Amino acid sequence: xxxxxxxxxxxxxxxxxxxxxxxxxxxxxxxxxxxxxxxxxxxxxxxxxxxxxxxxxxxxxxxxxxxxxxxxxxxxxxxxxxxxxxxxxxxxxxxxxxxxxxxxxxxxxxxxxxxxxxxxxxxxxxxxxxxxxxxxxxxxxxxxxxxxxxxxxxxxxxxxxxxxxxxxxxxxxxxxxxxxxxxxxxxxxxxxxxxxxxxxxxxxxxxxxxxxxxxxxxxxxxxxxxxxxxxxxxxxxxxxxxxxxx
Amino acid sequence: xxxxxxxxxxxxxxxxxxxxxxxxxxxxxxxxxxxxxxxxxxxxxxxxxxxxxxxxxxxxxxxxxxxxxxxxxxxxxxxxxxxxxxxxxxxxxxxxxxxxxxxxxxxxxxxxxxxxxxxxxxxxxxxxxxxxxxxxxxxxxxxxxxxxxxxxxxxxxxxxxxxxxxxxxxxxxxxxxxxxxxxxxxxxxxxxxxxxxxxxxxxxxxxxxxxxxxxxxxxxxxxxxxxxxxxxxxxxxxxxxxxxxx
DNA sequence: CCGCGCAATACGTCAGACAATTGAGTTCCG
DNA sequence: CGGAACTCAATTGTCTGACGTATTGCGCGG
Numbered sequence: 349x350x351x352x353x354x355x356x357x358x359x360x361x362x363x364x365x366x367x368x369x370x371x372x373x374x375x376x377x378x379x380x381x382x383x384x385x386x387x388x389x390x391x392x393x394x395x396x397x398x399x400x401x402x403x404x405x406x407x408x409x410x411x412x413x414x415x416x417x418x419x420x421x422x423x424x425x426x427x428x429x430x431x432x433x434x435x436x437x438x439x440x441x442x443x444x445x446x447x448x449x450x451x452x453x454x455x456x457x458x459x460x461x462x463x464x465x466x467x468x469x470x471x472x473x474x475x476x477x478x479x480x481x482x483x484x485x486x487x488x489x490x491x492x493x494x495x496x497x498x499x500x501x502x503x504x505x506x507x508x509x510x511x512x513x514x515x516x517x518x519x520x521x522x523x524x525x526x527x528x529x530x531x532x533x534x535x536x537x538x539x540x541x542x543x544x545x546x547x548x549x550x551x552x553x554x555x556x557x558x559x560x561x562x563x564x565x566x567x568x569x570x571x572x573x574x575x576x577x578x579x580x581x582x583x584x585x586x587x588x589x590x591x592x593x594x
Numbered sequence: 595x596x597x598x599x600x601x602x603x604x605x606x607x608x609x610x611x612x613x614x615x616x617x618x619x620x621x622x623x624x625x626x627x628x629x630x631x632x633x634x635x636x637x638x639x640x641x642x643x644x645x646x647x648x649x650x651x652x653x654x655x656x657x658x659x660x661x662x663x664x665x666x667x668x669x670x671x672x673x674x675x676x677x678x679x680x681x682x683x684x685x686x687x688x689x690x691x692x693x694x695x696x697x698x699x700x701x702x703x704x705x706x707x708x709x710x711x712x713x714x715x716x717x718x719x720x721x722x723x724x725x726x727x728x729x730x731x732x733x734x735x736x737x738x739x740x741x742x743x744x745x746x747x748x749x750x751x752x753x754x755x756x757x758x759x760x761x762x763x764x765x766x767x768x769x770x771x772x773x774x775x776x777x778x779x780x781x782x783x784x785x786x787x788x789x790x791x792x793x794x795x796x797x798x799x800x801x802x803x804x805x806x807x808x809x810x811x812x813x814x815x816x817x818x819x820x821x822x823x824x825x826x827x828x829x830x831x832x833x834x835x836x837x838x839x840x
Numbered sequence: 841c842c843g844c845g846c847a848a849t850a851c852g853t854c855a856g857a858c859a860a861t862t863g864a865g866t867t868c869c870g
Numbered sequence: 871c872g873g874a875a876c877t878c879a880a881t882t883g884t885c886t887g888a889c890g891t892a893t894t895g896c897g898c899g900g
Contacts (some may be wrong), residue, residue, distance in 0.1 A: 370884070396851070409884065420696075429851075450689040450692070525705065616852075653856090655852085673881060
């Protein structure tokens, strides 16, 4: 039922699952309650023991179902007398983390190539820069500014981190959390596949220079220029990822 | 609470988590093994009992960890003598389904707006159409063709389904599975929020006409035209989603 | 009035047992 | 000799009961 197999075209396997395992049924029902809004965000679920008697299953089974929900970030669980399982507020960052793990796996399994990632990035980030230029506020610009100033006297490792902070921040101030959800995982995978050792000092300086120029365009509200600069910046970075025959 | 704000640069909260719960540690270690490729896709994990003695925890704890991995589609578990937990082959469709659920939740919780979705869609789909026009093969074009022919004599319900098939197919023949992963969830959420009742007969006809024109541009390899047509098509559809104050 | 410890609650973990499922090896009959 | 039915062992699924541990609130005493 949940295995909609949406990826493939043909109906591949239609095994008549006699019955779902109990923990799956419990998880599914709770999940429906949560996503449908019947259990509002922040509300507390009954205790594990209560859930067990409600569903007519043991506490172990309930716990396995709860683990499933927790790993989808649908609930948060705490201990103690005021503890329990609470419906979690959806958080874009957590969703992005999840997606990042999945995408990394897809790349590793040859289901997707680094080129696919770069291509998607080229669709998203330049446009994110455009949006950022059009509607970033003071706070956002200040945050972005912090990632471009004083990069010269950083050791390579810190510089590496700051480099990615720039891209992350740029996307997040575009005002569309969905772009953040989609770009972060892509960048996370790319970051893991970058040969940072092979980047020469002049190359780092060039990158920093690009970032400064992009920042200025965004801060000045020049959407077209920001978009173009980011596109060229990414194209220039492309060779750093490509040589990864492991 | 658990709002780690992964986007931000600063180290937000440094709660001294004394120790992670055992089932989390087990899940994390297994997860690392899987995503790092140490456990190749398709390989079989030790039995739950063995894992328990390897990690020095009980079988219940192992099972909770496995449930967590299973819900991320990292493993598949079957019963029987040849059963066990197997590292799953990552599947773009399943990832997209997961993401779709999360995005729906984000929209419902006001963490994201329908406008955000439409904006992202406008960045992705027109470019996907361009790519499709540039590199779709015969099979892909045939598949796309099936979604545009004979739409006139369909009842509204079927027409509705076919309409979404067109968009899904268009993206999937772009040759970049990542675009499919990102567009499918967006369309799934949008589809759920569409007022199909309010679409008049002439409106449906206009939509079908657009699809045919887009198909022809893609089949003819006219990338620029395809991109523009899709953008205009989506802009024309926009009003159908916007009136959703529930 | 303030601090300290105890009780209550709920999650976290463990151990052991039995049921259900599944494929492989084995046996038996045509 | 071949195939169908049966037995069996391995593994997950579920239950039960117990105990450990974190967290909070309340009451007691100084």
